[in-house]
Amino acid sequence: MHREAFRWPVCRMLGILSLLFWTGCIAGNHDGRTEVRGSVVMDDLPLATGKITLIPVGEGVAAGGDIVNGTYHIPPDIGPTPGDYLVEIYSFAAIGKKRKDTLGNAMVDIPENIIPECYNSKTKLRVTIADQSNKHDFALASDAS
Template identity: 40%
Template sequence: MNQTSIAVRALLMVLITSLSGCGSQKEYTGEKRFPITGTVSFKGEPVSSGMISLIPEDGNSNPAGGPIENGTFSIPEEKGPNKATYRVAVYWRKPTGKKVKDADTGEEIDQVKQVIPAKYNDATELSVVVAGNPEEDVLKLDLTE
């Protein structure tokens, strides 16, 4: 399985986890989840609008993730990770200045490019241990080239 398909599967798991409960009032009965917050910058610039994903290394814990806005993210307890070790993936797509045709609508849209290197997303080298303590579960990700 290649790194891109792993990243796609991880994002799908985050989306499914985020959407589970929509339309259903079923109470979560799994292991305790914890909130996690943090900041993300790339080459000194705050990630203005991106996505962060926490992918469990043990394969049993819940994935977590959410949007990055103005260099910060906050994943609430109800959507947060369990106590476990996670791989961290950061995505940030920026417009290239070019226009392309949308495959579905044929409309001209801004072409975007992933600006964060693969070592921080599809082939992530980032890892975090979620301790279940709000003071410890604050990430500061200063990503470089």
């Protein structure tokens, strides 16, 4: 009898702790941060590689991620909080310029940003991040100013 009286409170407590643990993991308790994903094309072609950064316009948390084969995904654990954001997109490639390596022996490519500055250092791109998953696609033009 004594054993059974002890078993129910312990089982109930383990059940509650288990529920709290799984609720936190499944619901994605990430301090108000949210997931963002989408595509990035330039001149109608997927951007092979790059970086995307979301910079808050007021309150918010900056976030960013990699662009691979024209898509990006910023998971909720490092994602932005809801609000308005400026978007910066960069992609670096060797475009024929070279310099000597740090030892001064060999010539190496100098990577340059191939994305017009109106999409990064002087960005005109803006998005509003909601409190749920967000999908934002970007179509860039290499001749934009």
